[in-house]
Amino acid sequence: AILRRGKGAPDSDILRFGGLDIDLGNRGARIDGRRCTLTAHQFKLLEIMAQAPGRVLSRHYLMERSKGETLEAFDRSIDIHISRIRAEIESDPKHPRRLLTVRGAGYVFARAGDCPAWQTGALAGDCGCSGGAFICRYILPSSSAW
Numbered sequence: 001a002i003l004r005r006g007k008g009a010p011d012s013d014i015l016r017f018g019g020l021d022i023d024l025g026n027r028g029a030r031i032d033g034r035r036c037t038l039t040a041h042q043f044k045l046l047e048i049m050a051q052a053p054g055r056v057l058s059r060h061y062l063m064e065r066s067k068g069e070t071l072e073a074f075d076r077s078i079d080i081h082i083s084r085i086r087a088e089i090e091s092d093p094k095h096p097r098r099l100l101t102v103r104g105a106g107y108v109f110a111r112a113g114d115c116p117a118w119q120t121g122a123l124a125g126d127c128g129c130s131g132g133a134f135i136c137r138y139i140l141p142s143s144s145a146w
Contacts, residue, residue, distance in 0.1 A: 015050050017111070020089055020098065022050050029089065036088040041066060042081050046089075049099065049109035058106040082107060 013025035019032040027043055029036040038046065044066045049057060059078045082101075086093040100108050 017050065017053070017098065017109075022046060031089050038085065038088060042085050042088075045078070045081055046085055049107065053109045053111040056102045056105045056108045061106070 013023060015022040015024065021030045023029065024047060027040070029038060029043065029046060045062060048062060048065050062078050082099055083093070086096050086099050089098055090096045098110050100110050102108055
């Protein structure tokens with residue numbers, strides 16, 4: 001029998017955020033056309049966050065969703081994985097624009113492609129649209145408690 005090969009994953013399986021493409025079907029990511037090198041766990045974390053853009057997700061929530069385990073009190077493994085994901089998808093991992101830390105709350109996958117300042121090369125949130133808050137309205141939904 002001859003095996004038929006599909007023409008690839010449908011576009012609905014690809015999440016696009018500016019130059020970042022996350023292919024859920026093939027479990028891979030590309031930034032500006034360059035393939036990202038992520039472990040299975042790192043990809044799972046990126047997938048979870050990208051499916052909830054603009055929502056702050058706690059370290060505890062990320063651990064439960066990615067591994068099905070509860071987070072130990074001093075477990076910092078999520079932080080290490082986030083820093084490694086940033087190294088792959090951010091142009092400057094020390095000043096992230098996509099995976100942001102919300103101090104004391106967790107991480108947020110920024111919808112920064114919508115932010116006027118981000119489109120001009122400034123850091124997300126520098127557009128002034130937040131009325132002085134530290135995270136702009138393009139990153140967090142307007143219904144957020146921020």
